[in-house]
Amino acid sequence: MNWITNYVRPRINSMLGRREVPENLxxxxxxxxxxxxxxxxxxxxxxxxxxxxxxKMPAKARLIDLFDSEFESLPQPKVAQDPLKFRDSKRYADRLKDSRIKTEQEDTILAGLGFVKGVKLVAVVHEFAFIGGSLGMAAGEAIVKAAERAIAEKCPLVIFPASGGARMQEGILSLMQLPRTTIAVDMLKEAGLPYIVVLTNPTTGGVTASYAMLGDVHIAEPGAEIGFAGKRVIEQTLREQLPEGFQTSEYLLEHGMVDMVVHRHEIPDVMARILRMMMKQPPLDTQKKLPAPALEAVEPA
Structure with a gap:
């Protein structure tokens, strides 16, 4: 036992009234x-x-901020845990456990059903703090189930990706989520329902290569990094210097890859206006004051 560290220092701190200050204040x-x-x-x-x-905005906080009032949290689908028994410097099962303690989530996806400025929709949000928001089996299944719920409710689906891409610890099972989520988007479009993507920082890898770039409308937050491979990898491959601001929201807007760059404070209003036009609903400003709509229980298809 180190008596200076374990006894003397705590006694001095208590006498001087020193308190430990959290690092994230x-x-x-x-x-x-x-x-x-x-x-x-x-x-x-x-x-x-x-x-x-x-x-970066926590997924729970984003859902709470997005919806007008209370919303229904969609359940997290159950999938196989650590199917490949993967281990690098640390066991994948331990990484999952640590991330669940850190974020208080089962996996990277949170989904909810509610109203945004009076428009009913299903929202899906990535939690980047959960293994970099990576796309694994649980995330892919959650997105598919959210799309099915939107179809059952006959309402739009909105997704906020924030991801480093596919989850390497699940190998080919992770990559299979790319076509699965693409099919889910096709199901929405066949049902004639809008699908809006709000690109946040960062949106990269397999997520960009699948559902993040299949929206009817692409909104991006200012300064978000959006792309497939990283800037450094591209420069090393091409052996060329890339333009200033490459892969940012503003650069992609200028080159036609996104439809608009919208400040986070304005996203609910902009989204509601777009969805009202797409769903052929009257503009919010011209509507009479109506009581707040209530969610009705609808069995998922």
Whole structure:
């Protein structure tokens, strides 16, 4: 036992009234270096007030902020855990356990059914803190089930990807989620229902190669990194210097890969206007004041 560390130092700290301060009370802006109090950042929807830099927003917080009021959380489908018994520097089963403790989620996808500015929709959100928002069997199954629920409810599907791509610990089983989610999007389109993608930072890899680029409308948050391979990999492969701002939302808007770049605060209003037009519903401004709609229980197909 180290008596200085275990006995003397705690006694001195208690005498001087020192208290341990959590490390995450202040958040540093990656763009300007400004320090922002975490409560102020949360109240501003994880957008740095001065610079407007869009930080990663937790999936639970995004769903709560998106919907008008209470919403129905869709259940997380059960799938095989660690089917390949994968291990690198750490067992995959242990990585799953650690991520579930850290995020309080079963996997990277959260989905909910509710109303956004009076428009009923199913929303799917990636949690990047869960193994980089990677697409595995659980995530793929959750997206498919969300699409099926949207079809059953006859309402649009909106997805907020934030991912590094496919989950390598599940190998080919992860890659099979690319065609499965693509088929789910096709099912929505066959039913004549809108599918909107809100691209957040980052959206890369197999997620970009599948459902993230199949939307009827693509909205992107400012400054989001969007692409398949990383900038460094592309430069090493092509042996060329890429343009400034390559793979950002603004660059992709300029080159026709996304339809609009929208500030996080304005996304619910913009989304509702687009969906009202696509669903042939009257504009919100011209409607009379109606009581808030209530969700009805509908059995999934």
């Amino acid at each position: 202040w958040i540093k802006c990656p763009e300007t270096g400004e320090m922002v109090f975490h409560k102020d950042l949360e109240e501003n929807k994880w957008v740095i007030p001065a610079s407007g830099f869009h930080m």
